Amino acid sequence: MLESTAVTPRRGRPGHDRNSMLEVIVQVFNDHGYDASSLGMIADRLGLSKSAVYHHFASKAEMLEIALERVLGELERVFDEAEAQTGDAVLQIRHVVLEAVQVACVQQQYLTLLLRLHGNSDVELRALERRRLLTARLRKMFDAARAEGSLRDDMDPGLAARFTFGLVNSLVEWYRPDGPDTPEELATAVLGYVRTGLRVNETRDFR
Amino acid sequence: MLESTAVTPRRGRPGHDRNSMLEVIVQVFNDHGYDASSLGMIADRLGLSKSAVYHHFASKAEMLEIALERVLGELERVFDEAEAQTGDAVLQIRHVVLEAVQVACVQQQYLTLLLRLHGNSDVELRALERRRLLTARLRKMFDAARAEGSLRDDMDPGLAARFTFGLVNSLVEWYRPDGPDTPEELATAVLGYVRTGLRVNETRDFR
Numbered sequence: 001m002l003e004s005t006a007v008t009p010r011r012g013r014p015g016h017d018r019n020s021m022l023e024v025i026v027q028v029f030n031d032h033g034y035d036a037s038s039l040g041m042i043a044d045r046l047g048l049s050k051s052a053v054y055h056h057f058a059s060k061a062e063m064l065e066i067a068l069e070r071v072l073g074e075l076e077r078v079f080d081e082a083e084a085q086t087g088d089a090v091l092q093i094r095h096v097v098l099e100a101v102q103v104a105c106v107q108q109q110y111l112t113l114l115l116r117l118h119g120n121s122d123v124e125l126r127a128l129e130r131r132r133l134l135t136a137r138l139r140k141m142f143d144a145a146r147a148e149g150s151l152r153d154d155m156d157p158g159l160a161a162r163f164t165f166g167l168v169n170s171l172v173e174w175y176r177p178d179g180p181d182t183p184e185e186l187a188t189a190v191l192g193y194v195r196t197g198l199r200v201n202e203t204r205d206f207r
Numbered sequence: 208m209l210e211s212t213a214v215t216p217r218r219g220r221p222g223h224d225r226n227s228m229l230e231v232i233v234q235v236f237n238d239h240g241y242d243a244s245s246l247g248m249i250a251d252r253l254g255l256s257k258s259a260v261y262h263h264f265a266s267k268a269e270m271l272e273i274a275l276e277r278v279l280g281e282l283e284r285v286f287d288e289a290e291a292q293t294g295d296a297v298l299q300i301r302h303v304v305l306e307a308v309q310v311a312c313v314q315q316q317y318l319t320l321l322l323r324l325h326g327n328s329d330v331e332l333r334a335l336e337r338r339r340l341l342t343a344r345l346r347k348m349f350d351a352a353r354a355e356g357s358l359r360d361d362m363d364p365g366l367a368a369r370f371t372f373g374l375v376n377s378l379v380e381w382y383r384p385d386g387p388d389t390p391e392e393l394a395t396a397v398l399g400y401v402r403t404g405l406r407v408n409e410t411r412d413f414r
Binding site: 036 | 367388396
């Protein structure tokens with residue numbers, strides 16, 4: 001489920017299909033912010049004329065929409081998988097955390113873009129709404145975890161869902177594809193942190 | 208330690224001291240991104256002429272620098288306090304988490320600004336370096352916590368420090384000053400999450 005979303009290039013120009021262009025475009029958005037990124041800056045970075053860029057994308061908003069679809073689509077797929085639909089809630093949460101960490105690593109630039117949206121356009125508002133729905137789905141799992149007794153009684157399920165996504169999302173700040181930690185190792189570490197980050201000594205209550 | 212950093216206004220015009228202007232300016236930066244925020248946009252939002260704005264701030268970079276100083280100064284103060292300097296490392300970490308959550312809530316807009324920096328100017332690079340130093344200081348505490356046996360053996364201190372700041376920082380995304388949770392309640396909840404977010408049932412290992 002971690003493959004890139006297939007986007008059919010409008011034209012078979014090698015090296016300039018929409019997917020590889022999008023990688024560069026998202027980097028421009030993340031370097032300067034979406035609002036400050038001009039078509040001129042994008043064309044420069046791609047080494048293309050503006051009209052060549054327009055051959056592949058109708059507008060800056062279309063670039064944004066396709067980029068956001070990539071990461072939102074992946075995250076929604078994680079929740080749609082069988083492991084997130086049936087069985088103990090605590091194991092569903094485990095599945096979502098492990099897979100979401102990997103999405104965060106593999107789609108790092110796309111998730112960064114999503115996390116920095118300002119909500120100044122319809123495309124942004126729709127993406128933010130989808131993000132809210134993902135948090136609501138995780139929250140339902142925490143509700144179920146509490147009902148089955150696998151969430152501490154004093155932990156609010158809504159806060160637990162937000163904290164968990166906050167933790168996963170923070171990976172985009174410092175994850176490096178060249179290591180030292182692999183996405184799999186980070187997924188395990190995040191899960192360990194969620195489970196019991198700090199040991200409570202019996203003689204020294206941490207509260 | 209949570210009062211606003213005192214900034215002396217250059218002139219005693221009521222309602223337009225630098226502190227209250229800064230609140231509005233940071234909101235503009237966060238709404239559009241720092242790079243896309245023009246002096247014209249800032250002046251409009253303040254209801255002032257550009258020259259009136261220049262009377263209070265020499266440049267957009269100066270606005271950014273003062274705004275970042277506010278949140279970075281607060282966070283550095285948390286680490287400089289006696290409770291973060293002496294005693295068990297696990298209690299030092301507790302102090303930092305509790306106080307940093309409150310800074311995140313009280314200085315929400317300023318922390319949002321810090322977290323979204325792109326590093327495109329000297330002011331931004333200096334702020335990012337100070338942010339890195341804060342993480343390094345927290346990491347040292349986790350090193351010490353491991354040495355004293357209050358961090359799980361399988362938890363890397365560097366990852367624990369990053370995860371902890373990631374968790375605290377994520378508050379800026381959804382914290383609302385008008386409730387339902389107070390900064391104090393959120394601080395306790397974050398600490399609870401760090402400590403043991405999800406219960407490990409003895410019959411069902413979460414790993």
